[in-house]
Amino acid sequence: MGQVIEINGKMSTLIPARDTTANQTLYAFHGYRMILATVLIVIGLTAGDALGLGQADPMLYQSVSGIYLCLVVFSMLCLVREIGSISNQIGGALVVDILTISLLVHASGGASSGLGILLLVSLSGGSLLLDRRNALAMAALSSIALLSEQLYTQLHTLESQVNYTYSGLLGVAFFAVTMLAQLAGTRLRVVEAVAVRQQSELSSLEQLNEHIIDRMESGVLAVDHDDQLLLGNSSAWQLLQCPVQQEGTSLARLSNKLNEELEIWRATSRSDPVIVEHGDKRLICRFQRIGDHKQSTVLIFLDDNYLVTQHAQQLKLASLGHLSATIAHEIRNPLGAISHAAQLLAESKDVVPNDRRLTEIITNHCQRLDEIVDRILSMSRDQTPAPQPLNLDAWLNMFCDQVSDAGDTALPRPSIKTESGLTAINFDPTHLYRILENLCSNANHHGTAYQRPLSVKVHAHQGADNQIVLDVIDTGVLIADEIAEKMFEPFFTTGTHGTGLGLYISRELCRTNGAELIYTNTGGNGNCFRIVARAA
Structure with missing residues (x-):
């Protein structure tokens, strides 16, 4: 079982796992063992007599060194192939080291050879990845192994120079090094656990931010100081009519007008939003710098002017x-x-x-x-539009039939002219009926007041930028400029029987449907009220 500790007020269990830090430590530990085994073999073959290695039993020294190298290679293969847990690999490696070094100490004449110190390195490296109980067990096993070697030497060789004091002190050193390595390992695992948790929280927050930004109705673009796009949400790509994301490309390549407005904003630092024409859309753009430095990233917020x-x-x-x-x-x-x-x-x-x-x-x-x-x-009353595609050719004929057959409120039938191949209009049919009825009624009342022959024509044709234009044209007296400037204001009327709300309500209904109602003269005698709406 792993060690239970408290991290940020929460209890966590530190269990060795195949994470990056543990693997790196394990590779370093096995690398040290590989070098040690190679050095022991080379020294035994070249300078063993001079250093006193294997002097008591050269054959045992060479055999144990060779077997140790093979076992280290096997341990490395298990690590690469991830055979067994880290705890089992470390425990097995330490047992092999304890037995190997104990035999080499015996083959080299006992504790006086100094080879027992090598166990300090093995225990310190292994204790970093083992829990406290297993680490102390390995320290105890090391001490017992060295003391057993001393006892075996004394009983079988009858030497009087057996040094139990040295072996005992070395055993104390084993426990001290193990405890210090345990403290360092525990602290390392705590730091790593905190780092992993913080990384996970940061990753979750990043995903949450990305999700929130992507779900925003406003388009968001991030641009660096070189006007390169760093990121953008789906609304931005949709508003800019990009079929795919354009991160890493130049803003000027995406929208030259938007790039020009960005440069103007950088030069003036104005806070007011600007309108940018992009394709058939009018975009409201706002700029905001992240940070105080002039080279900081700039956020561009985009909104469809029509929707706003x-x-x-x-x-x-x-x-x-x-x-x-x-x-x-x-x-x-x-x-x-x-x-x-x-x-x-x-x-x-x-x-x-x-x-x-x-x-x-x-x-x-x-x-x-x-x-x-x-x-x-x-x-x-509720004026929320319910727009739907309307085939103007059929719908205008239906409208003219109804307004000319409305009993006491019937109007003379307007003439209709629709452009061939005209795209359907996207409009609430009830609202459009009220608007056209009011415009035709105004035209008839206006002409009747001046007692002159009058005709009303409804002309539907294709406009620019995917727009549909509906003109209600009459042959009445031209409206004066001073009246034309005020006639869309509420309660403005030139007659004695009007309410002054007809044109105002008509224009408001148009705007509610994303259209615009304007007045223009026909260039001669007559007036034209024009509805500019979006095609379906």
Whole structure:
């Protein structure tokens, strides 16, 4: 079993495993043993007599040295092939070293040969990877082996120069070295366990950050000081219309306009976002430097201007609708009382004809105010679009059939012209119906007010950058410039019966669907209200 220790307030068990540090230590230990076995054989063959190695039994010395080299080679093969656990390999190697060195000590004339000191190196190296119990057992086995060799020598050779004191001191050194190596090994394993845990936590945090960044709706690019892309999330590649990730490439190669804005930002350090045209998209770009150094990495945040505008428009409509609905409800209650009182007054027999005319004026204006309240309340309802692809050729014919056959509110049938091969439009059909109905109604009322022949034409054609253009063109009197500047404002009207909300609501509905409603003249007599929307 491994040693149980506390790391960062948590109990952990240190069990030798085949990690990088343990393998490196084990390779170093077996490398030392390989060198030792080779040196023992070479010295025994060349300078054994001079150094006193193998002097008592040369044959035993050479045999044990040769067998030891073979066992070390076998241990190295087991390490390379990962045969057995590290604890078993270390334990087996130490047992072999203890027996080998004990026999070599005996073959060299006993403890006075000095070979017993070699066990200190083996025990210190092995104790780094063994638990405390096994390490102390190896130290005890080493001491017993040397003392046994001394006892065997005394009993069989009857020598009087057997040095038990030296062997005993060497045994004490074995235990001391083992304990010191154990302390060092424990500390090493603690440090390694903490490092592994921190590495695992850092890896988890890195994966979490990557997951969060990749799931962000905003595009994120990281650019170094040489304008090379370091990383980007999936939203960025989608916004920049890249089929594959482009890390390692130049930002200018990906988007020259974006690279130009980055250079301007580096020179001016402005904080305001900028709009960059990229393909058929308009991107909102924000730059942020990581660190205070000018050579630091820069983060580029990208958002689709269409989506941001659409979201802001929905929030604007929701807040305005809520406020307007509150005001409208407050107006409707007294308005109902005024209208009811005017009706009762008109039905009275005591009312003179001149006063009856005043009651008619009150009733008419109450009806107009009621229409305004209805329009305001319609703004407070949920305006969230449900866009869908619409085939304009078929849909516009359906629209013209319905508006020209609507009973009391019927309008003259507009003429339709659609470009051949026109792409479908992506729009909420209910919203588009309300917008076109209001534009056609305004055109007819405007022409009728000037008592001149009027025709209304709806022209659908392909625009630039994958856009669809819907023109509602009339042959009425040209709208004055000062009126054109204000006619999209709420409650602005030039007539006595309008509410001033029609064009405002139409434009807001267009923006909610990611489209735009603008006014332009036809270059002669007539006006054109243009809807610019995205193709499906």
